[in-house]
Amino acid sequence: MSDSSDFKPLPRKSKTPPRKRQTVGADTPSAARRTPRSRAAPSEDKARAPRSRRARPPAQKNRFGWLKYVAFLMMVSVGVFVVANMQPAPSAAPPPPAYTPDPEATLVPTQAPFFAIPHIFELPTNTPTPIPTPSVPDAAIVAGHWAVEGAARVPDVPDSGAICPDGTREVDITKSVADKTLSLLQRRGYRAELLQEFDPVYQDVNPTFAPRAFLSIHVDSCLQGPDYAYATGYKIAHAEPSDNQIQDDRLVTCLTRSYDKVASKYDKPFNYNTITRNMTEYHAFRKIDPTTPAAIIELGFLGQDYDFLLQHQDEIAQGLARGLDDFLKGQTCVPPTVTPQPTATAAP
Numbered sequence: 001m002s003d004s005s006d007f008k009p010l011p012r013k014s015k016t017p018p019r020k021r022q023t024v025g026a027d028t029p030s031a032a033r034r035t036p037r038s039r040a041a042p043s044e045d046k047a048r049a050p051r052s053r054r055a056r057p058p059a060q061k062n063r064f065g066w067l068k069y070v071a072f073l074m075m076v077s078v079g080v081f082v083v084a085n086m087q088p089a090p091s092a093a094p095p096p097p098a099y100t101p102d103p104e105a106t107l108v109p110t111q112a113p114f115f116a117i118p119h120i121f122e123l124p125t126n127t128p129t130p131i132p133t134p135s136v137p138d139a140a141i142v143a144g145h146w147a148v149e150g151a152a153r154v155p156d157v158p159d160s161g162a163i164c165p166d167g168t169r170e171v172d173i174t175k176s177v178a179d180k181t182l183s184l185l186q187r188r189g190y191r192a193e194l195l196q197e198f199d200p201v202y203q204d205v206n207p208t209f210a211p212r213a214f215l216s217i218h219v220d221s222c223l224q225g226p227d228y229a230y231a232t233g234y235k236i237a238h239a240e241p242s243d244n245q246i247q248d249d250r251l252v253t254c255l256t257r258s259y260d261k262v263a264s265k266y267d268k269p270f271n272y273n274t275i276t277r278n279m280t281e282y283h284a285f286r287k288i289d290p291t292t293p294a295a296i297i298e299l300g301f302l303g304q305d306y307d308f309l310l311q312h313q314d315e316i317a318q319g320l321a322r323g324l325d326d327f328l329k330g331q332t333c334v335p336p337t338v339t340p341q342p343t344a345t346a347a348p
């Protein structure tokens, strides 16, 4: 029994060195093996490694994981922006070679921006407010007493001017001469405008109609006989008082010099004695821009200048058109030999 006791327990128990070494290993030189490094040896980590991988990495990687979505969105948006900019811009057709710009046309900016800017980023732009620009013809010519039949905005003009016993009307002569004068001016390249006696362009309050020259054409009465020997010839006048004396005088002088060449040819003098307030206070003078050079002419007396007024309208129109042409060209018109005196008033 003792043998048996001597035999086995000690050596056999001591034959399990790994267990003893493990418990005592901390003090033995083999402790170096049990450093954390040795624990990390593949043989021992085989079972634990999956646990630690599952627990730790997700917490660290997700911290900035959302950045990749942001980057992706940015790339997509940049791509869309580039594609949008590559779309062909609306091509403006080049103007035809014979294109002449309309002087009355309103200028509108048509240049498209280089980049296609979304509406979200557009800043409030200075959109040009439509300003009513008054039309400015070179010459406006009133056909005395003329009115378009049925014109809604033109009040009825009961007065057709002088009417002679044979039915000849003043308005027929003024309209005919005005038409001829107009076409002559237009043939010379002027923008001429025909107006009615009470034209819609007129404004009684703050008048803005301002042609470069304004002329109203009328014809005087049908007076005949020995008592009315004075009732012959023409006369030209401007407003009295004038708001633009120099230009008004120059317009009257240019018209007088030119028209007198025609009238004197048929012995029709400048009849300044018969200039009345009907001329110097002509209603349209107060309905256009006060600074507009404006004049009114009585081509002659329908009674005693009848043949001249009806048979020489082409020459009459040429005289008027030439006078307006001289004025519009800025000429300093020299008065004819008989200097008109527009301010003089006389006979009824």
Ligand SMILES: [Zn+2]
Binding pocket: 144, 145, 161, 162, 170, 218, 219
């Ligand atoms: Zn008249």
